[in-house]
Amino acid sequence: MTQSQGSTSTAQPMHPALAGLETPCIVIDAAVMDANIAQAAQMAQQAGVKLRPHAKTHKMPLIAKKQIEAGASGITVAKVSEAEIMADGGIDDIFIAYPLIAESKIRRAIGVSKRIANLIVGVDSEEGARLLSRVAISEGHSLQVRLEIDTGLRRTGVPYEEALELAQYIHSLDSIQLTGIYTFRGALLDGKSTKDIEAAGKAEGLMMVELAERIREAGVPVQDVSVGSSPTGAFAATVPGVTEIRPGTYVFQDRMLVEFGTCALEQCAAYVLATVVTSRPEEGHAVIDGGSKTFATDVQPNTNPLQLRGFGHVLEAPDALLERLSEEHGILRTAPGTSLAPGDRVRVIPNHICSTINLHNHVYLLEEDRVRQLDVAARGMLE
CATH class of the missing domain: 3.20.20.10 (Alanine racemase)
Incomplete structure (x- = not known):
């Protein structure tokens, strides 16, 4: 994947341990998550209140x-x-x-x-x-x-x-x-x-x-x-x-909380790892292999108070807009000069991580140089 000067990402490079994962999937950065957990616990302790996540x-x-x-x-x-x-x-x-x-x-x-x-x-x-x-x-x-x-x-x-x-x-x-x-x-x-x-x-x-x-x-x-x-x-x-x-959301953070100003993008511990399957850069168009069965759609774009653009933030192409979701397709509108080629992988921070997690049977926990699969044990527990 190549990026134009107008689509420069400040995100950390993708960890090599993710190379073997099939997409779409959710990855959780353990170090970032642990820092979020510690920060909230310290805040509650200093305020003298109980924390019940x-x-x-x-x-x-x-x-x-x-x-x-x-x-x-x-x-x-x-x-x-x-x-x-x-x-x-x-x-x-x-x-x-x-x-x-x-x-x-x-x-x-x-x-x-x-x-x-x-x-x-x-x-x-x-x-x-x-x-x-x-x-x-x-x-x-x-x-x-x-x-x-x-x-x-x-x-x-x-x-x-x-x-x-x-x-x-x-x-x-x-x-x-x-x-x-x-x-x-x-x-x-x-x-x-x-x-x-x-x-x-x-x-x-x-x-x-x-x-x-x-x-x-x-x-x-x-x-x-x-x-x-x-x-x-x-x-x-x-x-x-x-x-x-x-x-609840603080454990992973998400795009909503970034927009509220309670965290930075770097504090978002969970993201969807997806693969570009189709790309027509001359038309500003690319498709990833995650749609509405991968990303939650309960937080719609262009609604108050946040007025979020699209359904997630693409770390590798921050100027790209995840503008539409069908069941198995995420349609990206890309910035001029940005090339997302078929086979390229991208990390997408979803608007709402809670309901996105509930769509997945398992997630992958990235711990230093290894990836561990975790079952989402209470996924779909609705009764």
Whole structure:
């Protein structure tokens, strides 16, 4: 592959150990990942809050263990099946940050709770709380629960203004113990997406701390105030009264976080390794062997607040635009003078690494001079 002066990349040369990998595949640079893990742990320690990373990003017990060894108090998951995989992998402190509303899932969660040191589950309605209580009583087991609060994302969570009443109701039920409140708001401020992640994080933290204080004044002794995404977590952590942050993407970083300004491209530990299969440089056109079955499409280009161009950043040709994806094809619009020849390999940092990881059965961990295959153990665990 040759590059014009207008398409100069500052990326490190591709490691020779990647030469034997078939593409498309995901490669994780272990040294970069470890640095990300250490940096987040240090940030949380300095802020005096617990770090409970969301494992949805990597879905691998091995990496969850690395996060805990670096100082994380436990992990967060979204689904009971993910909790089961993590427990099987030796993780013994898990928060299922999702309202459980099916009796079968509650019984499975109780099964996990009985075999690990600490399990917490989410709840956001009277119906869910009653079911949790009834099933816990029938199992002769007590469950720790956290009340999810909707702080503006309008996803799951009890409306903010109704949270106090629901907290009091949950507190009255048997066999469930309300230990805290939690929310996920992300980069949202005054009801709109924003790039002002400092203001967004601090506003989220203040809202939740004020609510926790009102709940305690009403006689419900909640302890944990859990907030924060990868863009906003460091700022939410500075709010007195916040006890925990739950970032996920930071472990690998991705193009979204680069655009938010929370990391540099060099801190992106995971990328898609792809091969150019077709090239017509005179037309500014090249095709790689990864499409929508390789790259997640949930973060669309040209949308607020980030206005990302294309579906990923091509390290070997930073002026190229990954403008279209079909199932097995990624179509690049290349800059004048840039030549991507068939057989050339490129590394692409995706817009969103979390949902990209979930498309792959395994990844390759680059450790110094060797590459190790890791199964994405909780891939596709949706129930």
